[in-house]
Amino acid sequence: MAKSTAQKINELLNLQDKSKADLARAIGVSNQTVTLWCKELDQGGSEPKKDKMIPIAAFFGVSPLALIALDDVGEIQSSTDKAEILRIELDESNSKLKPSFIKSFIVTPSLLSQEIPGVNAASIRYVLAFDDSMAETINIGETVFVDTGINDVISDGIYVFTMNKQSFIKRLQRIPDGSLLMISDNKQYEPFTIPSSERASMKVIGKVITSLSLKRIQ
Incomplete structure (x- = not known):
């Protein structure tokens, strides 16, 4: 008999010694929502929406397809160690970039956590550097990986x-x-102070953790 999504989520939580609160915090939903996902439909539970399946799978370090299609949790965990990193959609109306041919990246969560300790693959998104204000640190067109689990300026x-x-x-x-100094690594751009009174108008999407440069070879 095929296992329900609720059964799979509960078993993965138990196997990986994680809590419902851990899952809720990692993917940005309420504890109550996760509790409903962990209950069978005939007991008043609910199924995760499709747009939540990828972050749920990434939290457990499995593929969304495995979470949906496979019946045995052990098979899910051993079948694949992959997570999809999606692009952050920003207003890039002034960008000099051409449309990107890359829509997402597939990473190995276990190796990612070794390379960047403390980072949860479910929180990682990417954006393309759309201007040259951070050159040479981040050049225009580079792929910038962002930890969207950080939504405040907690450190420089x-x-x-x-x-x-x-x-x-x-x-x-x-x-x-309480103010912030906004600095461009490209010295052609002057620093700018964001007064503490204006910080409420900021929306921090995440903190940059690394970047990737693709160079075209003729």
Whole structure:
């Protein structure tokens, strides 16, 4: 008899010693939502929506197809160790970039966590650097990987954020008075101070963790 999604989620949580709260926090839903996913439909539960299957699968380090199609959780865990990293959709109306031929990346969560300790594959998204303000650190057109589990400037670093209907990839430095210094590594751009009173208008999408450059070979 085929196992339900609720059974698979419960078994994966038990096998990996993770809690419902861990899953809820990682993919940005309420604890109540995960509780409903873990209950059978005839007991008042609910199925995850399709757009949540990828982050759920990434949280467990399995493929979405395996989570949906396979019956045995052991088979799910051993069948594949893959997670899909999707693109962040930003307003890039002023971008000089051509449309990207890359729609997503497939990574191995277990190896990703070894390379970048503490990072959850379910929280990783990517965006293309759409201007030259961070050159040479991040050049225009580079693929920038972002930890979307970080939604506040918790430490100095490079962040992807929006403000006043504009998108930015900038280095942010915290100031003791609560303001932020927005720094472009390209020295042709002047630093800019974001007063503490205007931080509420910022939406931090995530913190940059690494970037990838693709070079065309003739």
